[in-house]
Amino acid sequence: MSATSLVTQIKAGCRVVRYQGVRNVTSRRLTMIWLMLILHVFIGSTLAGSFVIAALSMGYDTLQPILITAALGFVVAFPVSWIVAKQLYQMR
Numbered sequence: 546m547s548a549t550s551l552v553t554q555i556k557a558g559c560r561v562v563r564y565q566g567v568r569n570v571t572s573r574r575l576t577m578i579w580l581m582l583i584l585h586v587f588i589g590s591t592l593a594g595s596f597v598i599a600a601l602s603m604g605y606d607t608l609q610p611i612l613i614t615a616a617l618g619f620v621v622a623f624p625v626s627w628i629v630a631k632q633l634y635q636m637r
Contacts, residue, residue: 577627581627584626584630588625588629589622592619593617594615596614596617597611597614597618
């Protein structure tokens, strides 16, 4: 499949981008998703590290609590990343 067949339609006014398997994804939504994923790399690692440090400071120093808090920080970072991306996108 060529690169030109991935983007098959752009309408005037509201741009509609068609990708294989994803239909009618607006360019704003696609930009928001990419921005959220990029922000999640940084926010997720920051929150996961903060949660692990909090667990260690409370005396939970075995593997299971450390992994649980790291995973919890990773999951909590998804809505936080979406909110930050939304705020950044609205500022432009």
